[in-house]
Amino acid sequence: MTSSTNVTTVTLKVSRFAPRPERERDRARTGSPFARRSSPFGSGSGSGAARRRPRGRQWVQEYTIPARPEDTVLDCLMTIKRTVDPTLAFRYSCGHGMCGSDAVAINGTPNLLCTATLRDWAKRPTTSDATDDEGFRHTGDVADDAPADDADSPSLGVVELAPLPGFPVQRDLIADIDPMLDQIRRLKPYLQASGTLATTSEGKVDVFEYLQHPDELARYEQLSNCIACGVCEGSCPVFAGGDAFIGPAALIWASRFVNDSRDTQAMARMDAIDTPDGVAACQSVRACTRQCPRGIDVGEEMWQIVAKVRER
Incomplete structure (x- = not known):
């Protein structure tokens, strides 16, 4: 992914989810009869059921890998999948922004993995992220936030990834x-x-x-x-x-x-x-x-x- 000279890295903070195996009694459960009837545009069992929060283990996992500013977030996930953690789950197909299958939340903003480059989305740590003695974080103005690392830092920054908001999560970054x-x-x-x-x-x-x-x-x-x-x-x-x-x-x-x-x-x-x-x-x-x-x-x-x- 990068040459041996001037190697840079990026850290991906990925929201992961492993669903709990569905039990027989969960399949038979139909929900509260007192719940508000949902929109006719929802699923066959109601949009409320379709968006029911899935049960399982949730955690955030960090991966630091070699990367270049021109690499896409999808490139990074593919590297992680192939060389670091084969259990990481995400969806993609064409890789060129034509199929739309790889939509996730990048730094809290819905976008496509294959079109988001590290140059645009990797966040460098800033001095405003520091907390004072009482534990309060100083935000300040964006213009006043100077990068905590110098320009020669080997790290491109951090990218936070989560499933697409508004949809049930199936596994890791895969939304239904x-x-x-x-x-x-x-x-x-x-x-x-x-x-x-x-x-x-x-x-x-x-x-x-x-x-x-x-x-x-x-x-x-x-x-x-x-x-x-x-x-x-x-x-x-x-x-x-x-x-x-x-x-x-x-x-x-x-x-x-x-x-x-x-x-x-x-x-x-x-x-x-x-x-x-x-x-x-x-x-x-x-x-x-x-x-x-x-x-x-x-x-x-x-x-x-x-x-x-x-x-x-």
Whole structure:
């Protein structure tokens, strides 16, 4: 990973979780009959059950390995997996920010492992982290925080990793994103056209009938880049806070087809999300926009779909 000269290191603080084996009586337990009924956008057994805190052992484990500033956090985890600790569990696939399978919380911020470089995310210790004699930590202004180590320090700093917020943890950094995917599926994320083929005077299919103007394509083209990584949902304080909310990812997929001129079910789609747990639950915080790996202005699109639902 690094050359023998000018070797630098990085420390990864990984939140780990080992689930406890499920017992027979746990499988039969259905939860309290007095619990509030959850959103229809949740799982089959209710979103409350889907987000039930898993039971098992939780701890934070530190790994210090050789690294370069240009290495990604995924590179570091792969090194740990191959050479240090084969029990460490995390999810990844393409490694290029296209599949969205490796979303986690990096230093508390949802992001993709494969696009986060150590240069951007490794935190150097600062003088503000010190505590006084009474145990209070001085925070101070960021501008006044000078690195405790000098520029020649061999350490790049520390990166803290945790599972994606708002989803049940399966093991270590692997979160169960099935609740989000179920919400997307319930909104029928596919084109619903009339199905009637236009024909020419000769009885042939009129292919030009289905061409779109560039302006029509522009209304939903960016939205079609969503990779359902869950970063926006992990960033949303309403969704990640555990409240009943369909979530920004599902609303983005709904908006994609509402804005498609070829789709004939726009009104039905807006009816489906016009619920207390749908667009009404969005608080317009716009935290969902900050780290979208595909460059979608999720907060703006949320505002647009909310406006369309209310104006229809």
